[in-house]
Amino acid sequence: MFSSVVIGLASTAPAYSLAATLGLIVAGVGLQAPIVTMLAFVPMLLIAYAYRELNASNADCGTAFTWATRAFGPRTGWMGGWGLIVADILVLANLAEIAGIYGFRLVGLDGLAGSRLWTTVAGIVWIVVLTAVCYIGIEISAALQRWLLCVEVAVLVLFAVTALVRVYTSAPPTAIHISASWFDPFQVSSAKALTSGLLVAVFIYWGWDTAVTVNEETVDSTRIPGRAAVISTVLLLVTYALVSTSAQAFAGIGSSGIGLGNTGNSGDVLSGLGDAVFGSHGPGLVFSRLLILMVLTSALASTQTTILPLARTVFSMAVHKALPARFARVHRRFLTPTWSTVGMGALSIAVMLLLSSFSRNFLADSVESVGLAIAFYYGLTGFACLWYHRRVLTRSAGDLLCKGVLPGLGGLLMLALFLYAAFGVYADPGYGATVVDLPLIGPTGGVTVVGLGALLLGFVLMLVITREHTTALKLQRSLLPHRLPPHTAVQAASRYLPADNGSGVGGDWFDVIPLSGTRVGLVVGDVVGHGLRAAATMGRLRTGVRVLARLDLAPDELLARLADLVEQTAHERPPGHSGRGRHADEARGVTCLYAVYDPVSGQCSLARAGRSPLAVVPPDTGVADYPELPPGPPLGGTGPPYQSTELRLAPGSLLAFFTDGLFQAADGPEAGPGLLARALADHRESLEALCDRAVATLLPGPVDEDATLLLVRTRLLDRNRLAQWELAADPAAVASVRNTVGKQLGDWGLDDLVFTTELIVTELVTNAIRYVGGPIQVRLIRTEPISGFAGGTLICEVSDTGHTAPNLRHAASEDEGGRGLYIIAQMTHQWGTRYTPTGKIIWTEQPLPPPDSP
Known part of the structure; x- marks a missing residue:
């Protein structure tokens, strides 16, 4: 906890933030x-509460990228991660330059401190050194931060206490006593001035979220980083309130001398106050140097703790395939992101050189755009x-407040600040140090140009980098059923939740397949792997x-x-292809559960490949x-042969087919079921x-892998819709069954189908008697129309003991037979064996005539 709070505090660089912004706040x-x-x-x-709650739900490098992806999708999440990358890289360039300037001042080389070349070189050296510290390990980073922060806080407290004592003992001419009006926001001259001051003040709190980005270390x-984030912001409040009040009481707000309103000191008010507060001789000189050291250590601490969240955000994005995979590598010994840490350090140096090559004014505006x-x-x-937590907000008052109200208000405030700053303050050509003449827009403040331009650049990159994920998701959803067709045998409903990360779209699928004789096939499967290949598989x-x-x-x-299909596909791969690693066939290792339910008998036959469980809820209990279920190897794997098993299901039984992804958020393998x-x-x-309810219970937020749920409620066919007869292998039985079938259709009110059905039964029974013999069974099934869909069907089935199926063919003009099945095929909707x-x-199927037909 202590180290997390230290990292959170150090990331904000309290001394440097106050030195650089207090004068600007006073001016406003x-x-x-x-x-x-x-x-x-x-x-x-x-926002700290938002970080705390999100981290407790899913600690994934504590990044806005991950959480926004899970809440709003991969593109929005990518932009959230890009926002953090832009902020960190831009501020790193400025922090490194500040560290270079104060490093020279500390040793008395003021001439070099004013040289752009040498401060840039020193800044690069500092970035290299601190990147190496971050690379070696988080524990070394935390230990270094503890020392740096202790020096910084000690000197800040000493400065504040000394200033306050002098105000009330040996006050300088600029001193003013503390007044209650200083703490009344309604005495600010205007709403614009208040908002401008808040925009600058928000910057000095930025950085505490580093405590959350190192959560996995x-x-x-799930507990400490979130608490450390909240504690860090509270401690920052105390520190800033103490130092800003004491500095203002000592120096006043005048525009000359040591006054905080002096624009000549606005970039660094603390250094100018150091000599005035401590004196320039004896111990005072030592303390003044300590104040310079404090700003230096503050800049160095913030530089290092800016590299930490930057590297881990890039690492998280790479893990989820939102950035090249090499950025997801971890050092085997140090257990830190390798390419992410070194790469972002190198990128920061490049940006620093680029901005410095234009002018220091451009660099200053780029920092404000942060x-x-x-x-x-x-x-x-x-x-x-x-x-993300919308489904659990009504669970308790605490959840509503901490997961909903407070984060939502924080988001609205940040949105208001962003819009007002971008278009109401920073866009003014008179604001900042540079102006850019934009086509169609005209002169615009450089701060807005740099800030919005960097975000727009991220939008363009996002479209390119997330293209595969978007394409895979579209392919996956186009291949899944858009709706489950109504069926006489079952009611069905489904949910498919694609993984939220950039690599997550995979190969889960489900289906409800109408079969002959009112039966239905039910299937759920899970393909190994992610991306386009998995979706295509x-x-x-x-x-x-x-x-x-x-x-x-x-089913078996x-x-x-x-x-066999999987094996055949594997053999069709190019010669010399190993079939292993990243290009392995995703079809190998597929799990699948296939079931056939018969509403006539209430029997369900099942077989599975791999670990594919099934939940059954009887209607009575x-x-x-x-x-x-009998075990079976995954598709493409080796193991015992597949086996079918039979389940007797009462009407109204509830079946739940699902993939392993449904239990991914459960605490342990036993909790999910x-x-x-x-x-x-x-x-x-x-x-x-x-x-x-099942999705909200099992997956209240994001998913790291696809999850599929198929719920089925069984029906049993009404016996009044079924008729069957046993026949002997006697040609005389043909006429008898034909008459019986006609009478049954008359009883059902299907007189329009009597002629065609008698012809079908005559042909099929005659063929069975001629080519197979007895016993023979004839069965009629009448299915009723389902509300809101097409009408029902009449199914005619003729069974025998033969195993040779008849073939449909076009009989020649001189042939004596072979026309029966052709005629049946023309008179029925579909037929088969x-x-x-x-x-x-x-079997054959004929559509029932509409109820209002004559």
Whole structure:
């Protein structure tokens, strides 16, 4: 906790921030500078709560990129990460230059401190040294920060106490006594002046979130970093309130001498006050040097702690494939991001050289533009916390306040500051040190140009870098069912949640496949890997399952054929291709659960490849059960052959098919099934409501891998819609069954279908008698129209003990036979053959006439 708070405090560079901004705040709001400094604490505290809650839910390098991605999608998340990168790189260039200047001042080389060349060289050296410290390890970084911060805080406190004592004992001519009006924001001259002061004051609090970005290197990563962030902001409030009040009381707000309103000292008010507060002889000279050392250590501490979140943000983005994968490498010994740390250090040096080559004025404006990037990604994080936890806000008053109200208010405040700063303050050509003449817009302040330009550059890069993720997501969703078709056998509802990170779109799929005889095929599968290849593999396998399912294969046989398809695809790979590593076929290792439910018998036949569990909720108990299914190897793997098992399901049973991703947020492998069982306890609710509850319970926020849930409620066919007869292999039975079928259709009110159905039955039964023999069974099934969809069907099935299916062919004019099946195919909607353990069934389907037809 101590180290996390130290890193959070050091990242804000309290001494440097006060030295560089206190004069600007006074210039804007006058004597109300202390209260404005304190008011800027409010939005930071609100955003700190957002960081705390998001970190407790998912500690992923504590980055706005990760959290915004999970809340709003990969593109928004990418821009959040880019905002932090822009802010850190721009401020690094300025911090390094400040460290170079104060390093020379500390040793009395004031001439070199005024040289742009030598301060740039010294800044580069400091970046290299501190990047190496960050590279070696977080523990060394934290230890160094403890020493640097202790020196900084000790000198700040000494400065504040000494200044206050002198104000009330041996006051200088500029001194003024502390007044209650200093802490009244309503005495600021105008709302614009107040807002301008807040914009500057917000900058001095920026950086505490570093304590969260190193959360995965912190003990108890879900609790300590979030608390350290809040504690850091509170300690900063105390420090800034004390120093700003004492400095203003000692120096006043005059525009000459040591007055805080003197524009000549606005870039560094503390150095000018050092000699006045401590004196320039004896111990005072030592303390003045300590004040310079304090600003130097503050700049160095902030430089180092800026490299930390920058490297870890880039690392997180690379892990999620939002940046090149090499930035995700970790040093085996030091356990720190290698390319991310070194690469960002090198990029900071390049930006520093680029900005310095223009002018110091341009560098100064680039630093002020950091405020836009800060407000952007802080505000985005506040909104992400609110949206991310939206499903649990009503759980308790604490959740509503800490996860919703406070972060939401923080996001709104940051949004208001961003818009006002970008278009109301910084865009003024008279603001800042540079002006840019933009086409169609005209002269614009350099601060707005640099700040918004950097964010727009990130938008362009985002479109290029996230293109694969977007394409993969579109492909994945185009290959999944857009809606589940209504079916006589079951009710169904589904949820598919693609992974939120840049690499996450993968190969989960589900399907509800109508089969002959009112049966239905149910499937859920999970492809290994992510990206376009996994999505394409999913499409290939889903198509294979649908084709094989239409052949009416048993579940175990279907999986065996699907495994053959995977092997065949693997053999078709280019010669010399190992099939391993990043280019391995994603179809290998696929898990899949395939089931066939028959509403006539209530039997469900299942087989699985890999670890694919199933939850069954009986209608009488409402208690979820996870039946033991025969094991089977993943597709493309080796192991025992696939086996089918039979389950007898009562009408109204609830089946839950899902992939492993549904349990990814559960605490341990045993917790997931229990959470799902509780979510499905009220099983009589609508399937859509049950899906929503299950997803909200098991995946309240982001997902690191695809998650799929398919809920099915079974039906049992009404016996009044079924008729069947057993026949002997006697030609005389043809006429008898034909008459019986006609009478049954008359009883059902389907007189319009009598002629065609009698013809179908006559042809199929005659063929069975002629080519197979007995026994023969005829079955009629009438399905009713489903509300809101097309009408029902009449199914005619003729089964025998033969295993040879008839072939549809075009009979020649001189042929005596071969026209029967052709005529049947023309008179029916569809027909086919399926095999059973005792023979085969030839079936046909005819659409029922509309109810209002004559």
